[in-house]
Amino acid sequence: MLSEIAKKKISELKTKFPERKSAILPAMHMVLEEVGFYNKDILKQVAGLLGLSEMEVAETVSFYTYFPKEGVGKYHIQVCTNLSCMLLGAEGLVSYLEEKLKIKVGETTPDGIFTLSAVECLGSCGTAPMMQVNQIYYENLNRAKIDQIIDDLKMKK
Amino acid sequence: MVTLTIDGKQIIVEEGTTILKAAEKLGIEIPTFCYHDQLETVGACRMCLVEVEKIPKLQVACATVVSEGMVVRTDSPQVVNARKGVLEFLLINHPLDCPVCDKGGECELQNLVFKYGSDKSRFVEGKRRYIVDPKSKYDDLAIGPHIIRNMNRCIQCRKCVRFINEIAGEDDLGTFKRGSKTEINILPDIPIDNPYSGNVTEICPVGALTSKSFRYKIRVWQTEAIPTVCPQCADGCNIRIWKKDERIYRITSRRNDEVDEGFLCDKGRFGFDFVNHPDRLKNPLIKKNGKLSEAPWDETIKFVTSSFMKIKGETGSDSLAGVGSGKVTNEDNYLFQKFFRSVIGTNNIDHRVDSKNLLPSPDTQIRNKYFGMKNTINQIANSKLILVLGCDLEKEHPIINLRVIKARRKGSSILVANPVSTRLNRFAQNGLLYKQRTETDFLNGVLREIIETKQYDNAKSGFSSSEIEDLRRKVSSSDSLKALQTTGIGAENIKSFVNALVKAESIIILCGAEIISNPKNVEIINSLYDLIRLTGHQDKDNSGVNLLWKHSNSQGTLDCGILPDRLPGYVRISGKPGLNFNLMLEAVNQGKIKAMYIMGSDPLSEYPDREYVKSTLGKLEILLVQDILITETAKIANVILPGASFAEKEGTFTNVEGRVQKLNKAFDPLADSKADGQIICLLAQAMGHEFEYRTPKDIFKELTGVSPIYSGMDWETLGLSKKQGKVK
Numbered sequence: 001m002l003s004e005i006a007k008k009k010i011s012e013l014k015t016k017f018p019e020r021k022s023a024i025l026p027a028m029h030m031v032l033e034e035v036g037f038y039n040k041d042i043l044k045q046v047a048g049l050l051g052l053s054e055m056e057v058a059e060t061v062s063f064y065t066y067f068p069k070e071g072v073g074k075y076h077i078q079v080c081t082n083l084s085c086m087l088l089g090a091e092g093l094v095s096y097l098e099e100k101l102k103i104k105v106g107e108t109t110p111d112g113i114f115t116l117s118a119v120e121c122l123g124s125c126g127t128a129p130m131m132q133v134n135q136i137y138y139e140n141l142n143r144a145k146i147d148q149i150i151d152d153l154k155m156k157k
Numbered sequence: 158m159v160t161l162t163i164d165g166k167q168i169i170v171e172e173g174t175t176i177l178k179a180a181e182k183l184g185i186e187i188p189t190f191c192y193h194d195q196l197e198t199v200g201a202c203r204m205c206l207v208e209v210e211k212i213p214k215l216q217v218a219c220a221t222v223v224s225e226g227m228v229v230r231t232d233s234p235q236v237v238n239a240r241k242g243v244l245e246f247l248l249i250n251h252p253l254d255c256p257v258c259d260k261g262g263e264c265e266l267q268n269l270v271f272k273y274g275s276d277k278s279r280f281v282e283g284k285r286r287y288i289v290d291p292k293s294k295y296d297d298l299a300i301g302p303h304i305i306r307n308m309n310r311c312i313q314c315r316k317c318v319r320f321i322n323e324i325a326g327e328d329d330l331g332t333f334k335r336g337s338k339t340e341i342n343i344l345p346d347i348p349i350d351n352p353y354s355g356n357v358t359e360i361c362p363v364g365a366l367t368s369k370s371f372r373y374k375i376r377v378w379q380t381e382a383i384p385t386v387c388p389q390c391a392d393g394c395n396i397r398i399w400k401k402d403e404r405i406y407r408i409t410s411r412r413n414d415e416v417d418e419g420f421l422c423d424k425g426r427f428g429f430d431f432v433n434h435p436d437r438l439k440n441p442l443i444k445k446n447g448k449l450s451e452a453p454w455d456e457t458i459k460f461v462t463s464s465f466m467k468i469k470g471e472t473g474s475d476s477l478a479g480v481g482s483g484k485v486t487n488e489d490n491y492l493f494q495k496f497f498r499s500v501i502g503t504n505n506i507d508h509r510v511d512s513k514n515l516l517p518s519p520d521t522q523i524r525n526k527y528f529g530m531k532n533t534i535n536q537i538a539n540s541k542l543i544l545v546l547g548c549d550l551e552k553e554h555p556i557i558n559l560r561v562i563k564a565r566r567k568g569s570s571i572l573v574a575n576p577v578s579t580r581l582n583r584f585a586q587n588g589l590l591y592k593q594r595t596e597t598d599f600l601n602g603v604l605r606e607i608i609e610t611k612q613y614d615n616a617k618s619g620f621s622s623s624e625i626e627d628l629r630r631k632v633s634s635s636d637s638l639k640a641l642q643t644t645g646i647g648a649e650n651i652k653s654f655v656n657a658l659v660k661a662e663s664i665i666i667l668c669g670a671e672i673i674s675n676p677k678n679v680e681i682i683n684s685l686y687d688l689i690r691l692t693g694h695q696d697k698d699n700s701g702v703n704l705l706w707k708h709s710n711s712q713g714t715l716d717c718g719i720l721p722d723r724l725p726g727y728v729r730i731s732g733k734p735g736l737n738f739n740l741m742l743e744a745v746n747q748g749k750i751k752a753m754y755i756m757g758s759d760p761l762s763e764y765p766d767r768e769y770v771k772s773t774l775g776k777l778e779i780l781l782v783q784d785i786l787i788t789e790t791a792k793i794a795n796v797i798l799p800g801a802s803f804a805e806k807e808g809t810f811t812n813v814e815g816r817v818q819k820l821n822k823a824f825d826p827l828a829d830s831k832a833d834g835q836i837i838c839l840l841a842q843a844m845g846h847e848f849e850y851r852t853p854k855d856i857f858k859e860l861t862g863v864s865p866i867y868s869g870m871d872w873e874t875l876g877l878s879k880k881q882g883k884v885k
């Protein structure tokens with residue numbers, strides 16, 4: 001699934017770090033850019049290119065909610081449910097999103113547009129509550145803001 | 158040396174010691190979860206927090222190294238509070254399903270909460286659950302043939318994954334996600350299936366990883382643990398049998414750092430089915446009109462002894478022969494040879510039924526070349542280079558294999574040379590594949606390279622220049638050069654192989670079954686000795702050539718004189734030696750041997766030429782087989798005597814490194830079976846000989862008197878102290 005150029009770039013990463021495992025994240029960024037998600041075969045390929053075991057790659061990738069798995073919707077909504085966001089109402093926002101999108105956390109809308117996840121701290125406590133949709137942060141959220149964001153995304157499709 | 162005080166008690170310890178270790182020496186307990194002395198310390202769980210004077214925050218005892226004048230408190234209010242706090246955190250998401258948890262009664266979390274935890278819970282929210290399948294009982298998930306995972310109970314110490322990575326050198330278990338969602342798992346559809354997987358059930362402090370075969374069968378406190386020794390291979394891991402009444406429920410490690418370092422292989426841990434197997438032989442059987450039928454003991458003993466006496470009377474003692482086994486105890490084997498030598502009156506005794514190529518018998522000075530291991534199991538991990546030759550180490554000697562992996566972790570080089578690739582090859586700096594039966598040609602090539610490039614250690618080798626010249630001539634002959642071509646190993650590979658060998662500070666060579674039963678076994682072993690000498694390692698501690706026997710008591714069987722030409726302790730037979738197994742078969746075919754008594758061996762499955770053995774043994778007037786199950790050989794016997802399994806008797810096994818270890822009886826022999834030694838006594842007594850031994854201890858005592866190499870060993874303390882019971 002990876003292009004020859006990406007494969008080449010990934011295997012070049014091997015020599016760039018004293019610890020080969022460190023190459024997993026930059027490699028996965030390349031995957032994200034090119035494919036947009038990962039699956040079992042991609043992880044296997046990345047492991048092979050970096051000379052690591054599949055397990056090492058899979059463990060690292062699973063640590064970051066940032067990397068979407070195959071089957072994820074076009075827009076991956078990740079709501080932070082860690083301390084600061086929780087204190088400022090993240091729980092209510094999650095259930096609001098569930099209601100609005102008619103899916104539960106961890107699910108994708110039948111049209112494949114939205115996936116809803118609750119995630120750990122995204123390092124934006126100062127602007128809590130917040131969520132991330134694909135690469136973009138939406139901060140200081142409330143219900144009205146969420147309505148607006150979802151509407152905009154639906155328009156864009 | 159460093160002096161410090163812990164809880165007001167002073168202690169002097171070596172530099173680099175951790176607070177945890179120092180406290181241990183004082184007998185002060187510091188609770189831990191993520192610490193395991195065989196694994197890298199990670200300091201992750203914070204259970205071991207202690208107070209150190211002049212340091213504002215509490216420190217982890219497992220990772221903090223002592224310093225001069227340090228004052229540590231493990232009992233201050235702060236420490237007590239911290240422990241409570243850590244436990245409270247762990248219990249936030251722990252399901253506390255102790256009533257249905259298999260770990261209940263031996264769970265470290267349960268025990269530490271009992272001891273240090275709070276008596277109240279402040280937690281009212283719902284708990285985290287890892288729902289694997291809404292239909293699964295208690296959220297259990299099978300992650301391999303032996304292991305069931307219940308993630309709800311996991312406390313994220315990661316000891317399981319660290320064991321699999323660091324000790325077993327595998328990667329079929331991993332840590333996924335993070336924070337409170339952290340999950341121990343396998344890769345999708347790739348079950349944990351390495352030969353050491355069962356250890357995680359013992360290492361896991363809670364009921365998150367449990368054993369499929371043990372779980373939900375019984376509560377541990379209803380079982381009794383019997384210390385004994387694993388019967389499955391020659392490594393001799395120390396185990397506990399957990400039994401109730403006459404049934405084994407599980408086997409766990411009884412850590413012995415000289416042997417197993419607290420780990421077992423899955424074969425040893427889970428392979429005990431045969432003991433309580435429904436097919437166990439329950440009564441003596443005699444073949445009548447071509448059919449085996451049950452007979453009482455006294456009738457059977459009478460039948461056997463009168464047949465033996467008749468044959469002895471008609472054609473002499475040498476028309477009988479005995480085959481012992483590396484799978485039964487020293488005491489049983491000792492009695493067996495005594496029965497044949499003193500009651501029957503023949504030296505036709507052997508146990509080597511699995512090869513046509515027998516090694517010469519050693520002499521009393523036991524450092525003979527053809528004798529087992531020169532090194533100890535522990536020395537393997539200290540050698541700078543390990544050469545594994547003709548051996549699938551993981552399969553043949555799982556625990557020794559872990560020592561090689563350990564050496565590798567410590568930076569040693571691993572060389573592997575085999576006819577086919579083995580799993581150890583993944584760790585090999587050099588993994589050579591030679592064509593089967595070209596070992597000598599390959600080794601000659603190696604020796605030649607060392608000699609021709611003058612890379613040998615002239616001074617240390619002790620070879621005279623003429624000896625070197627002889628050796629050079631042999632290995633550099635045109636025949637040798639031609640033969641090297643047939644090995645399938647190129648010159649470049651030999652070069653890099655030799656390069657590693659001559660650079661190494663110590664060399665341990667491990668040879669497996671492929672070498673021991675090789676037609677050129679003697680030649681190969683001699684070449685390996687030359688190799689050790691040429692590289693200047695012959696008198697070093699962490700160097701040497703080691704032959705790894707197959708069975709749990711192969712070494713002891715040799716030691717006890719189950720050989721046609723040696724008495725117990727390798728004392729040479731004064732007169733004409735008896736027949737070895739190969740010659741016994743010939744003698745049967747010539748009509749010279751008429752009766753054979755086989756104890757614990759199964760030549761039909763083990764001998765290289767099954768049809769030949771089968772037709773040969775079929776010609777015997779009397780074939781007496783004594784075993785615990787109907788073996789292939791038993792099927793063609795005319796008399797079968799039911800023996801007791803390792804769990805049903807006392808006795809000793811001598812492991813591959815010559816360590817004599819004690820087996821203890823978990824329960825009486827099942828049904829109407831009897832311990833092998835007891836059966837031999839019955840036979841001897843029926844033939845008018847005294848054989849009055851009350852217990853295996855009496856036999857062992859006699860053995861220590863007769864055999865110079867076991868002399869001075871004491872039954873009561875056998876295997877308890879480190880040195881005890883180690884031959885050499």
Ligand code: SF4
Nearest residue numbers: 311312314315317361
């Ligand atoms: S499964 Fe057991 S050993 Fe593994 S991390 Fe969890 S508690 Fe620790």
Ligand code: SF4
Nearest residue numbers: 387389390394422425
């Ligand atoms: S390595 Fe051998 S002795 Fe140890 S547990 Fe496995 S089979 Fe038993």
Ligand code: FES
Nearest residue numbers: 189200202203219
């Ligand atoms: S045992 Fe010290 S931090 Fe876990």
